[in-house]
Amino acid sequence: MSKFTVIGGNSSQDLAKKLSKKLKADLITSKVRVFPDGESKITLDGKLSKNKTIVVQSIYPPVDTNLIQTLSLVSKAKESSNEIIVIIPYMGYARQDREFLSGEIITMKVLGILFKGVGASRIIVVDIHSMIGLKHFKIKVKNVSAIPDLVYYFKKMKLKDPIVISPDQGGKERAKEFARKFECEYIALIKHRDRKTGKVQIKTSRLEEIKGRDLILVDDMISTGGSIIKATEFLRKQKCRRVFVACTHALLINGAEKKIKKSGVAKIVSVNTIPGKTSLVDISDTIAQAIK
Numbered sequence: 001m002s003k004f005t006v007i008g009g010n011s012s013q014d015l016a017k018k019l020s021k022k023l024k025a026d027l028i029t030s031k032v033r034v035f036p037d038g039e040s041k042i043t044l045d046g047k048l049s050k051n052k053t054i055v056v057q058s059i060y061p062p063v064d065t066n067l068i069q070t071l072s073l074v075s076k077a078k079e080s081s082n083e084i085i086v087i088i089p090y091m092g093y094a095r096q097d098r099e100f101l102s103g104e105i106i107t108m109k110v111l112g113i114l115f116k117g118v119g120a121s122r123i124i125v126v127d128i129h130s131m132i133g134l135k136h137f138k139i140k141v142k143n144v145s146a147i148p149d150l151v152y153y154f155k156k157m158k159l160k161d162p163i164v165i166s167p168d169q170g171g172k173e174r175a176k177e178f179a180r181k182f183e184c185e186y187i188a189l190i191k192h193r194d195r196k197t198g199k200v201q202i203k204t205s206r207l208e209e210i211k212g213r214d215l216i217l218v219d220d221m222i223s224t225g226g227s228i229i230k231a232t233e234f235l236r237k238q239k240c241r242r243v244f245v246a247c248t249h250a251l252l253i254n255g256a257e258k259k260i261k262k263s264g265v266a267k268i269v270s271v272n273t274i275p276g277k278t279s280l281v282d283i284s285d286t287i288a289q290a291i292k
C-alpha cells in the first residue's frame with residue numbers, strides 16, 4: 001500500500017485516476033447512486049491510508065449534489081486518515097463570495113464552515129473566480145493556475161498576430177498573465193452585468209487595433225456563455241480575424257456551446273476541471289506539483 005490514497009469522487013473520476021498515477025498513490029473509486037428524491041448514496045471501493053488521503057471532486061452541476069458528495073467523502077476519509085487534502089478543481093459557489101445586494105448570503109462562508117467541520121486539512125482549487133472567496137476558509141487553501149497549461153496549448157496553434165482579450169475588467173490580471181506567458185499584448189473590455197436580471201452589456205466603444213488579428217478571449221469560466229457571446233459579437237464588429245476562447249472551467253449551461261459558436265467563436269478550449277467536449281487541457285500535472 002502507498003503512503004497515501006486518492007479518492008476519485010463521482011464528478012472527477014478521470015482526473016483522480018491521472019493524479020493517482022502521477023503521485024504513485026492507490027486509487028479508491030466511489031460508486032454513487034442518486035435516489036429519485038435526489039439523495040446520494042456513496043460506496044467506496046478500497047482501503048484508506050492511515051497517513052494521508054486526497055479527495056478529488058469538482059463541484060459543477062448538479063452543484064448541491066456534488067457538494068454534499070464531496071463533504072461526505074471528506075468525512076468518511078477523516079475516519080481513517082490523519083490528513084485530508086481536498087482537490088476541488090472547479091469550486092461551485094465561488095462567485096458568491098460577498099454581499100453584492102443587501103441581504104444576500106455569502107455561501108462561500110458557509111462552505112468554509114462545512115469543509116472545516118467534516119475534517120478537511122487543506123483545500124486546493126484551480127483558477128478560483130476570486131481569492132476573496134477563499135478568505136472565508138479557516139483552513140489552508142491554495143489556488144493553482146491553469147494559465148501555463150492553457151498557454152502551452154495555444155502556443156501549438158498557428159495564429160495570426162494574436163492578441164489576448166479579457167471580456168471584463170475583473171479578468172484583467174488573468175488576461176495580463178496569459179499575455180505575458182504567451183508573449184503578446186492584451187486588452188480588457190468593459191462589461192456591465194445587471195445584478196438583478198444577469199443581463200450583460202459591453203461598454204467598450206471601439207477597438208481599431210484588433211482589425212485583421214486573431215484573438216484569444218481569456219476567462220476563468222463559462223456558465224451560460226452570456227459574457228463570451230456579448231464580447232465576441234462586439235469583437236467581430238471591430239473586424240477581427242478569428243476569435244478563440246481559452247477558459248478554465250467550461251460549464252456550458254443550456255446549450256451555451258452552440259450559442260457561443262453561433263456568435264462567431266472558432267474554438268473553445270477549456271481545462272479538465274470539468275470533463276467535456278471542450279476540455280482539451282489536462283491539469284493533473286499542475287495539481288500533482290501543488291500537492292508535493
Ligand code: R5P
Pocket residue numbers: 167168170171200219220221222223224225226227228
Ligand atoms: C464573471 O465575472 C466571470 O469571470 C465569467 O465571465 C462569468 O461568470 C461567466 O458567466 P456567463 O457565461 O454566464 O456569462
